[in-house]
Amino acid sequence: MADRVVTDAPYNADLSGVSDCTGAVQDALDDLGTDGGGTLYFPAGKYRFNGTLTIPGTVSVRGDWKSPLDGGSGQGTILMVTAGRNDTNAAPFIQFEGGLNALQNLSFWYPEQTVDNVVPYPPTILRKFKPLMLKQLTFYNAYKGFEVKLNGGAPLISEIYGTFLHTGIQNDLCYEYGFIDQIHISPLIWADAPNAVITNAPALSEIRSWCQANTIGLELLKNDNIELFHITVEDAKIGILTDATDRLSSGGLGSYGTMMKIDATLERRHESTWVGGLEDVDRFPETAAVDYVWPDPWKPAQSNVLINVREAPYSAAGDGVTDDRQAIQDALDEAGALGGGMVYLPAGEYVVQTNLLVPSGVELRGVTDFVYRGDHGPSTPPVGTALFAFHGENSADLETELPLICLSSNSSLRGMTILYPNQGEFWPTVTDDPPKTYPWTIRGLGPDINIQYISIKRGWDLIDLASHDCSGFVLQDFWTSPLNRGVVVGGGTDGGHIQRVLQTMGAWYYPGIYSPDIPGWTPEIHNEWLWNNMASFFQSNSVGYVFGDVKNVQSYGAISFMFKQHMQFLEQDGNGPENLDFFICPSENTGDIALTFDRGDNLRFFGMGIVPHNTGYFLETTPGFSGTVDLYGLVLWGDPTGGLPLIGGGDVNIYPRGGDALSARVTPSGSDGLIKRLNFRKAIPADTVVTQNGRECWLVDAVVGTTPTVDIRVDWQEFRFGATPEVEFSFDYLDISDHLVLVYYDAIGDGNHNTLLGQFNLTGTGQWKTWSATIPDALFAGRMTHIYRNNDLLIQANTGGTPFYVSRVELARPETLSHRYRFDGGVMDSIGTVDGTATTNGTYLEAPLLSTDVPPGAVAGSPPNSLQVGMNYPSMKSGFRLNSPVVSTNAGSYSLWFKSADVIEPAQYLFHAEFPKQFLKGGAGSNAGGLDAGFLEEKTGGAYTVNAWNHVVISWDNVAGLGRLYMNGILAGTTTYSNRVDPAWINIGGFNLADNDTQLPNQFDGLLYDLQFYNRTLSSDAVGLLYQNPGSVAASTANRVPYWWLDAHYPGLVDYEAASVSDTDGDGYDAWAEYFTGSDPADAASVFEIADVQNVGDQFVLTWPSEENSWFSLTSTTNLTPAVWMPVASRIPGRLGTTSYTTTVENAAAFYQVELEE
Known part of the structure; x- marks a missing residue:
């Protein structure tokens, strides 16, 4: 439906791309504004604009369009923009007066922009006041796609495809709900355009390099309840950036909302009290196979009426x-x-x-x-x-x-x-x-x-x-x-x-x-x-x-x-x-x-x-x-x-419910963890961020007559609905002056920090130190009936007015190992008190038979033996029984290494619990419904190797009725189950340890190694570490250093927390830093170094040693005397083994340094 057509009289806009259309199109827009609104239609063609457009209220602009990913590249209505070259402060190509505006079915192309000489332009589209709709638009090579200038309400931005050379979509000052969905940002949009139409379409390698170094897909500033759905940002420097707005005189908070079906990197820059509170629904395994189906557009029965x-x-x-x-x-x-x-x-x-x-x-x-x-x-x-x-x-x-x-x-x-x-x-x-x-x-x-x-x-x-x-x-x-x-x-x-x-x-x-x-x-x-x-x-x-x-x-x-x-x-x-x-x-x-x-x-x-x-x-x-x-x-x-x-x-x-919450932290520049499962919020915005002794930190400066405090609001899913899990709390502080520090928390759920957790004295060493403690009965969230803002956790420094510095605050649910069977000489429980029992009656010899065959690469101090199990391998060993409960009835996990003599058949299993609550048991009838009912395919050979060591982890959450199977460090399957996991006893390696061969087909034949039970669900990270380090346990310090690594470097260790922050070799790096950077904490000559650099065309690839669950920053300088280090990238996630980062080659020689972030 169109009220006016730009190519019709009296406008007669040129659709060949030769003559300037600015005046004719502006006349048509103004006429529609005078009419009270309507739709201006652009037939398919090219329209050159040497100037800019202002669209009155209630006017929509529509063209002819098809998705570039569905054969529409270079087709339909193409608006050729030349105005504003090399001047980001020039007028945008399109801006609006009023509201009720919509732009749809259009493509934007900058014919004078080239990839070998990128020049800035103002935004293609600028929202000044009221919200608008952008729908079914293609941006072939815009510098900035969409930007906001003044206050407005809820936008609708949908089905946007583009290559953006600086920023794709910036949304700000949205005090209501906004929708951004079906977005696809990629260098392919420009690179794949037909050269016969988009004559400056570049080679993919050239535009990809530019975008990886310069492009921000979405920039979200002040947004209340923003909804992101089906977002893809490929080959960009930053996929989605959340930051604080600078358009409010009082500062203003950042974005919060919900994300789902997102294929884009996320970077949060925290410059105010709360920025970037986006709930990522994709983190739930149950959502992977669920998607919203977008409805087809409605059309009248007769298009000519x-x-x-x-x-x-x-x-x-x-x-x-x-x-x-x-x-x-x-x-x-x-x-x-x-x-x-x-x-x-x-x-x-x-x-x-x-x-x-x-x-x-x-x-x-x-x-x-x-x-x-x-x-x-x-x-x-x-x-x-x-x-x-x-x-x-x-x-x-x-x-x-x-x-x-x-x-x-x-x-x-x-x-x-x-x-x-x-x-x-x-x-x-x-x-x-x-x-x-x-x-x-x-x-x-x-x-x-x-x-x-x-x-x-x-x-x-x-x-x-x-x-x-x-x-x-x-x-x-x-x-x-x-x-x-x-x-x-x-x-x-x-x-x-x-x-x-x-x-x-x-x-x-x-x-x-x-x-x-x-x-x-x-x-x-x-x-x-x-x-x-x-x-x-x-x-x-x-x-x-x-x-x-x-x-x-x-x-x-x-x-x-x-x-x-x-x-x-x-x-x-x-x-x-x-x-x-x-x-x-x-x-x-x-x-x-x-x-x-x-x-x-x-x-x-x-x-x-x-x-x-x-x-x-x-x-x-x-x-x-x-x-x-x-x-x-x-x-x-x-x-x-x-x-x-x-x-x-x-x-x-x-x-999330049950015991699967991980840890989370807050620093002045960011927060990690699952937002809204644990969210920290600084209480006093006046607390300034400074750099002190090499760290970004909060300067907690007391008002005269008061005590400096760091007052943290805690909102952690683990504390919801009356749960009171044990939690490890830690923070980093600068040890200056000689005053007392008190730490309080909420132990009764009234939202007040009323219980003393601990205290310590500052000793004036001038060094950064870590203080930690275990909170056994936290009710920070007040059982969800009421959360009193900012009054859940208090670090109070009685410094008499001396400034107090804090650089990191963290909570972590300890992954508690409750039972372990090392098979050192039998089936004794080395952690708890539930020893295994081997039956002695009947035909079969039930005493444990041990073997020195263990998984390769076992860590120092790992169990020395495995246990032979089965009726046929190599002699008759049916297994053993745990007569007392060893599994948590709320949530838990077990970890086990096994070497199977043959493919585990559907009727065979490693575990048998009291009917019908069975581990690793498929089948039908009375035997069905156990935890392993959903794991039959994985169990029968799809995820492990016969006659080789394999690692399996099963976790369960009875509140949700959800089980997870990990094979060799990888999530192999999930299942829901109706029967809760609370067996009174467990047979391991056998069905019932019978005194005859009636259950021979049900017995597992092979070796078992290092059986561990945990009282919570293990994270995928913890499972990966167990697989990568045979014989280790999934326990770590507050700063995420695994116990097994500390055991390997500090034999006989008792205080793991103290060891993780010690510097025994005197090289200036604490043990936790040496763990994440792959160096030896006992060797002063072993230091963190960049391992490799490579030039690949105009790209520069740096590689350094790292571990998972770490973050790094990269800076560069062109001169070392003096050095002025400029940021290149931050929050680079560490990978297992090594981490690499690709940047563009500088015009002049440059020096790079990689730093481990706190």
Whole structure:
């Protein structure tokens, strides 16, 4: 649909790429702005622009486009940009005045930009005020793609493909939800373009080198609840960068939100109190095979039928006064009689006193391709297309009243605002001017309906997809403000999409019709009305989404703000909702429990955010609920934060749960760990960051009369829901002065640091030191009923006003080894007290038979023997029994080396526990359902080698019912299991250690080595280290140095923590640094050095020794006298063995240094 075409008279823009089109296109844009909005269409071709464009409010620009990854490279509408060369401060190519703008189906090409002489340009697109939509755009070689200048709201940026020479998408100053999805940034977009069209398309090697050294894919500054979905950034310096904004006078926080299906590196630069809080849903194994399926665009049944309701014989007025209902309905009926088509409502305000019916195959379409909650476009009407609704006001029977708009099967409503001008104003109180009720705004009458780019303001009940079967429906890209119910889905619906739907009390305003209309309107009166009157009503009455008899629906970005409830799952006609997937569907500030489940099953939430509410509970299942709810990546924040789940029935699985949390740390420049599983937040923004004795650190400088403190807020998943795990706490401090340091923490869950953890004296050595302690009963998160900001953990330095320096704070859940069987001379437990028992009755010799055959490369101090097991190998040894429990009933792991004489058959296993709780046991019938039920394929030979040593780790989490199998350091499979792991005894190597050969087929034949049991699930990193270092244990110090490494260098060691920070060889490097850099802590001549450098074309590759779980920085200088070291890269993750980094060759000779980061 186009209101004007740039190649038509009077504009006559040249589509050959020869003549400048700037003036003609600007004239067309201005004319559309005068009309009140519309769409400007560019037919396929090349359009040269020597100047820049300004797009008025409510104007959309559309061209001809196809994805460059789907045969569309060099095709469609190509805008050739020449303005702004070599001047980043010049005017951007496109900027906007007003809002409700959309750019889609366009390609941008800079014909004067070359890869061998890259010059800067201003942004291709600049957002000045209100948000906008960018959709289906290709940037062949933009320097900067999209940038933000001034305050605005929620953007929609989708299906963007580009090669960017500096920054692809920068998003800033977004104080509401924003969507960035289906992004593909790669040097291939430019390199693969056809030279006949994109004449400066470079060789891939040339542009790849540039991008790897210079390109930032996404730069996220100040963003509230940003949603990232399906993001790919290839061959870039930084894939996604989170940073603090510099556009706020007071500084301002950085981005927080949710990421899913991301293929891009992430770098966080922390320059303020909290930056980069992005929940990465991809970290859950269960999400790997789950994806959102993007719906196909809806099209009318007849593409050649277009009826304009402003033209005769319909002649709708669109003046905000005349009732245009009959004119619109006549046009709809005519389109239906013609077999389908489009009924177009140009910019205007159309009064509809009664109701409308959209026939099958017909789309009722307005002028808008993007909607927003508040004022947008010009300050006075017309503002795009608006319907003024009055039908059924305060009807005595709302349920029998016809809706304002009924959508027949295979029909569509698109591109308009629906406003209820007579709605109550809640002033001076809600009682004085209460809300008016109205029947449903929109009702679906059948399958395959489409509702898109719609804003519904001040309605009562909005979208009804539950009165009829609306299978295949699509709701996408709209804002609403329901006073009662927002979206209701049921009626036997099977399949459909809810996509980027924002429901909020903020979708209330309409230009020229202000509510309330109060003389002497002041900001104070406005705040009282908004936050007292209106907010209280929404929070006591409005429900965002209701699901009844519906199944197989996917939702992405179904959001609500300031409602009573976010979502309800209810019974309808004896059925409940089933198989519903919700991708990144958060709620904020609910007045009641956010999620209520009364009926339903298999309801899955990926990236679920819950922000403050008033009940202390974020989720409730009623006693009648018997299904399953899974939540992956639960983000709870605010004050109060989160809350407890209130479980009345059914199964609710919240991930992460159990014992699989790792460690996390915070430094002045970054944080590591799983964001929101452990997040640190500095309490006092005035704490400045300085460099002291070679380290970046916090300067905690006391105000006169106070004590310097480092006050850390802790939000760790391990402490949620009443859990009190043991945790190791440590921090680094600068040992100056001679004062006392006290460390307090919250031991009772009231959010106050009330228990002394420990104390120590500063001794004035001037060195950086580490202090650590074990916290046995931490309740930092207050059992999730309430998190008091900044009052969970306190490091208090009683220095009498002397500054105190802290460079690192860290928490870690110790990976506790609870039982170990070394087979030194039998099957004794070297850690615990559960010795193995070998039976002596019957035919078979059951005494242990030991062997010196052990895995190659075993570490120093490792077990010297293996154990022979089996009835056939090489003699009859059935195994042994552990008669007392050795496995944690909540979460745990076991590690074992084995050498099998042959392929382990389905009926054979290493472990047998009390029926039916079996380890490594497949099969069917009464034997099924054990932990290994999902591991049959891996067990029967796909992941290990016969007659060779193999390493296996099995971990289990009974809370989640999730098991993991690792073979030789690699995750080989996951499984869910119904039977919980709590065996009273375990047979190892045999089925029942019988005194006859009836169980011969069930026996494992081979060698077993170093059996270990842990009281928590082991991380993949820990599993990898166990495999790489046979005979080691998965325990490490607070600074991540494994015990086995310290044992190898410090025989007879007792205090591992002290050893890890010691410098026994006096070379200036503590043991932990020598571990991560591959040097010998007992040899002063063994130091950290760059191992190799290589020139590869114009690339320079540096390689150095490293270990996993470390980070490095790279700097360079062109002169050593004096040296001015400039940063090249930071937060380079260490790899096992060696780490390499590729940079470009400098024009002049350069020196490089690699440093291990703290």
